[in-house]
Amino acid sequence: MEIEIKARIERQEDVVQKLRSLGAKYIKTEKQEDVYFNHPSRDFSTTDEALRIRSAGGIFSLTYKGPKIDKITKTREEYETEVSDIDETEKILEKLGFKKAGSVVKTRVCYRLGVFSVMLDSVEGLGDFVEIEKESGFYKEEELIKLLAKLGIDERAVERRSYLELLKSR
Amino acid sequence: MEIEIKARIERQEDVVQKLRSLGAKYIKTEKQEDVYFNHPSRDFSTTDEALRIRSAGGIFSLTYKGPKIDKITKTREEYETEVSDIDETEKILEKLGFKKAGSVVKTRVCYRLGVFSVMLDSVEGLGDFVEIEKESGFYKEEELIKLLAKLGIDERAVERRSYLELLKSR
Numbered sequence: 001m002e003i004e005i006k007a008r009i010e011r012q013e014d015v016v017q018k019l020r021s022l023g024a025k026y027i028k029t030e031k032q033e034d035v036y037f038n039h040p041s042r043d044f045s046t047t048d049e050a051l052r053i054r055s056a057g058g059i060f061s062l063t064y065k066g067p068k069i070d071k072i073t074k075t076r077e078e079y080e081t082e083v084s085d086i087d088e089t090e091k092i093l094e095k096l097g098f099k100k101a102g103s104v105v106k107t108r109v110c111y112r113l114g115v116f117s118v119m120l121d122s123v124e125g126l127g128d129f130v131e132i133e134k135e136s137g138f139y140k141e142e143e144l145i146k147l148l149a150k151l152g153i154d155e156r157a158v159e160r161r162s163y164l165e166l167l168k169s170r
Numbered sequence: 171m172e173i174e175i176k177a178r179i180e181r182q183e184d185v186v187q188k189l190r191s192l193g194a195k196y197i198k199t200e201k202q203e204d205v206y207f208n209h210p211s212r213d214f215s216t217t218d219e220a221l222r223i224r225s226a227g228g229i230f231s232l233t234y235k236g237p238k239i240d241k242i243t244k245t246r247e248e249y250e251t252e253v254s255d256i257d258e259t260e261k262i263l264e265k266l267g268f269k270k271a272g273s274v275v276k277t278r279v280c281y282r283l284g285v286f287s288v289m290l291d292s293v294e295g296l297g298d299f300v301e302i303e304k305e306s307g308f309y310k311e312e313e314l315i316k317l318l319a320k321l322g323i324d325e326r327a328v329e330r331r332s333y334l335e336l337l338k339s340r
Contacts, residue, residue, distance in 0.1 A: 039266065041211035051266065062253070064262040079261040082254035083232070091249040092234040096209065096221065 002065070002078035003134040005144040007157040012109075012120050012128050018151045019111050019118060027110040027117075032056040034104045035090070036164050040097030050162065051098065053089055056108075060086040073141050074160055104163040116147060123163050125170070172235070172248035173304040175314040177327040182279075182290050182298050188321045189281050189288060197280040197287075202226040204274045205260070206334050210267030220332065221268065223259055226278075230256040243311050244330055274333040286317060293333050295340070 009015055033055045038044050044051070048067035053060065059082060066077035083089045109120040119131040130153065132144050145155055159166070179185055203225045208214050214221070218237035223230065229252060236247035253259045279290040287303040300323065302314050315325055329336070 039210075041267070049265075051262075062259075062262060064265050066265065077265075079258045079265060080255075081258040081262065084252035085250075088249045088251040089232075092221075092232060092251065095219075095234050095236065095247075095249060097211070 001075065003073065003075045003144065004131060005073040005148060006129055006131045006159050007148055007153045008159050009120075009128050009130050009153060009157065012122070015120060015130055015151050015153070016109075019113065022113060022150060024111040024113040024118060027112050028057075029107065029109045030057045031105070031107050034106075034163075036101040036103065037093050037098040038101040040099075044101070045165070050164075051093070053083075053086060053093075055086055060084070060089065062089055068160065070141055072155075072158060072160070073144055075141070102164050102168060104167065106163070113147070118147075118151075121163075126163060126166055129159065129163075171245065173243065173245045173314065174301060175243040175318060176299055176301045176329050177318055177323045178329050179290075179298050179300050179323060179327065182292070185290060185300055185321050185323070186279075189283065192283055192320060194281040194283040194288060197282055198227075199277065199279045200227045201275070201277050204276075204333075206271040206273065207263050207268040208271040210269075214271070215335070220334075221263070223253075223256060223263075225256055230254070230259065232259055238330065240311055242325075242328060242330070243314055245311070272334050272338060274337065276333070283317070288317075288321075291333075296333060296336055299329065299333075 035053045037051045039049070039051070050065040052063045052065070054063065061080055062083050063078065063080040068074055068076045104123065106121045106123040111118040115134055117133040117135070119133065121129045121131060123129060130151065132147055134144070148155065148158070161169070205223045207221045209219070209221070220235040222233045222235070224233065231250055232253050233248065233250040238244055238246045274293065276291045276293040281288040285304055287305070289301040289303065291299045291301060293299060300321065302317055304314070318325065318328070331339070
């Protein structure tokens with residue numbers, strides 16, 4: 001299970017400052033290039049699933065995300081493996097009938113704050129967002145929203161749509 | 171493209187002796203555990219495709235094999251990537267609607283003979299086979315059959331069905 005909330009932000013610097021004052025630890029900055037695929041016999045935009053190949057810092061991964069399970073956050077089932085060869089992985093998916101649905105390119109700045117990962121995303125063509133993630137453990141929607149508030153972000157800025165959906169709806 | 175021929179053999183020792191006399195180089199022996207999957211919306215046993223997760227010597231791989239393209243050999247398109255996490259990879263496939271079609275467990279002894287890989291397989295529940303493979307380059311069906319003859323194996327022992335098919339047809 002991936003417990004996650006996302007919100008649009010105005011000024012990344014403001015959020016960074018709040019993070020620092022809360023004692024968050026800087027982890028890394030990386031460029032992430034994601035390619036999303038649609039299923040050969042079901043429409044992921046209807047079923048609210050996603051299949052993604054990510055290239056980030058020379059590491060490639062294949063990820064499946066299940067439908068979101070609540071109303072506000074982006075919490076959902078997630079399965080992921082690293083893959084050694086991105087071209088072969090893409091070819092396997094294509095041969096199985098998966099079609100490229102689009103791609104998302106972003107720069108992600110990662111912080112750690114207690115049990116939370118806080119990611120500041122600058123998404124090409126979309127702008128800036130923050131994602132707060134908790135990888136496992138007892139799940140409470142409210143704790144994600146509370147942390148959002150601590151970072152000076154209003155609940156109304158919460159965005160449940162994926163970057164891909166946002167890019168497609170422009 | 172994977173250029174490959176397979177044949178049933180009676181005594182593995184006889185083939186090993188022939189290989190040695192031809193100057194083949196011993197590479198390795200490993201146990202391979204393969205799980206095959208069927209597609210959510212097409213029947214691989216009809217389309218002559220295969221999707222496999224292999225576990226061998228602590229390395230996991232995901233492989234797609236296209237339909238065989240000739241009458242005697244098992245030559246076909248093949249795409250493969252290593253994956254870091256076999257359980258997550260299986261979960262991803264299951265969530266995408268792929269169903270386990272069966273599994274094949276074998277001990278494979280690998281030799282190298284010029285441009286050819288020669289593999290001696292002892293397949294659980296099936297017996298002994300030899301596979302001759304050429305990974306790339308100009309493709310000639312005859313050169314595989316010729317090598318088979320040099321190893322003392324008759325063309326009538328050639329088997330185009332996969333181990334999975336053979337296990338299922340018992």
